[in-house]
Amino acid sequence: MTVELLKELSDAVIDGNKDKSVELTNKLLDLGMNAKDILDNGLLPGMEVVGIRFRDNIIFVPQVLISARAMKSSLALLEPLLSKAELKGSGTVIIGTVKGDIHDIGKNIVAMMLRSSGFSVIDLGIDTRAEKFLDAIKKENAEIVGMSALLTTTMGYMKTVIDRIKEENILVKVMVGGAPISKAFADQIGADGYAKNATDAVKLAKSLIGIVTKEETVE
Ligand code: B12
Numbered sequence: 001m002t003v004e005l006l007k008e009l010s011d012a013v014i015d016g017n018k019d020k021s022v023e024l025t026n027k028l029l030d031l032g033m034n035a036k037d038i039l040d041n042g043l044l045p046g047m048e049v050v051g052i053r054f055r056d057n058i059i060f061v062p063q064v065l066i067s068a069r070a071m072k073s074s075l076a077l078l079e080p081l082l083s084k085a086e087l088k089g090s091g092t093v094i095i096g097t098v099k100g101d102i103h104d105i106g107k108n109i110v111a112m113m114l115r116s117s118g119f120s121v122i123d124l125g126i127d128t129r130a131e132k133f134l135d136a137i138k139k140e141n142a143e144i145v146g147m148s149a150l151l152t153t154t155m156g157y158m159k160t161v162i163d164r165i166k167e168e169n170i171l172v173k174v175m176v177g178g179a180p181i182s183k184a185f186a187d188q189i190g191a192d193g194y195a196k197n198a199t200d201a202v203k204l205a206k207s208l209i210g211i212v213t214k215e216e217t218v219e
Contacts, residue, residue, distance in 0.1 A: 002033060006042040009074070013046025014053075016066030018073050025074040035081040039109070043071055047105065051179075068105060075108065082112050090117060091143040091209050094136045096124030097178075098157040103150035106178060106198070110146060113198040114205055119144075130161045137165070137172050143209050146201070149178040159189040166190070173208040177201060 005028055012020040021043075028038050050067045053059045093114055097107050104126050111121045122140055124132055128147075137145055145165070149155040158176050165172060175193040176186050186194035193208055195201040 002028065002031060005031075006038070009038070009042035010046035010049070013043055013067055013070050013074075014049050016063060016070050018066075018070040021070040021074045022077065025077050029077070029081070035078040039075075039078055039082075043074055047071055071105060072108075075105075075112070079112050082115075090119045090206070090211065092120045092122065092140050093144045093146055093205060094122050094124065094133060094140060094142045095146040095148070096128035096133060097126040097148045097150075098154050098161065099127055099129050100157065101149050101151050101154035102126045103148070103178070106150070107146075107148035109198045110148070110177065110195075110201045113202050114146075117202045117206070119205060130157075130164045133161050134164055134168065134170070137170055142172055144173045144175060144205055146175045146177070146205075149176075149181065152180050155180050155185065158191065162190050175201065175204055175208060 005024055009021060009024040009028065012018075012024055024042070025038060028042065029035070047067065050059070050064055054061075054064050093111075095107060095111050095114075097104050107126075108123075111123050114121050122136055122142070124136055133145055133147070136142070145161075147158045147161060149158060155178065158181075162174055165174065173192040174190075175195065176189070176191045177195050177197075181194055183194045193204045195204040
């Protein structure tokens, strides 16, 4: 039954049916499914299909936008549950999507998961310039800055931000992510870490500030 409902939820995201997506998310929560499972097994697989269809020119920007809207409406229901842990004291993370890039679904999930693991997260939103990152890092005395980029044309901007951080000798760990980013790219631009998804982003953030033991650190 829940497997079918999760499949229906994926389909609602694919179809961009916001009302259905919200209804099914609530139904799964009522049935006792935890928010992380709904995200991983319902919403994300739906968005994956949207990505493939967009890539293959089967659907176009307007359809992707309505799918993103459906996904975001469901995420809004999951956020307070994912953020419930509130284990304060892990550290402060500044996060944002870099300049020129407006993709924020993945970045929002990473922010949500970090909050649920006790990090204090300041989300600078989308299309974020280096100055904005630097100002926030200094103002909040942040331990970590996380940058997201979904476009091959914007991923290079991460290096601009890292170079600025180095120029100003700011002591902050940099983690990067987003679909086109790889560990090799992260190393090349001088980031301290890369994570391929939100779960690994949390492990990475913890390892960057020395919370976990060596065996648990992310490659
Ligand atoms: C949804 C979407 C859109 C939506 C965005 C809505 C929104 N509010 O975010 C809209 C319609 C606005 C859009 C616009 C465009 N898009 Co678009 N979009 C997508 C799509 C289908 C899904 C992205 C997504 O949300 N994925 C789901 C999330 C959960 O995954 P994620 O973002 O990868 O995040 C996870 C990890 O990467 C990681 N992560 C992410 N951020 C971070 C940060 C840190 C610090 C860490 C550690 C980890 C981490 O954790 C996340 C959670 O697990 C992708 C396809 C794809 N396969 O990625 C194309 C895609 C990214 N878009 C693409 C393109 C071309 C565009 C446009 C240029 C289209 C156009 N012609 O106008 C514009 C660009 C606008 C701009 N200036 O940014 C291309 C990019 C190609 C390229 N090589 O650069 C893609 C790959 C589609 C394709 N195959 O052609 N898009």
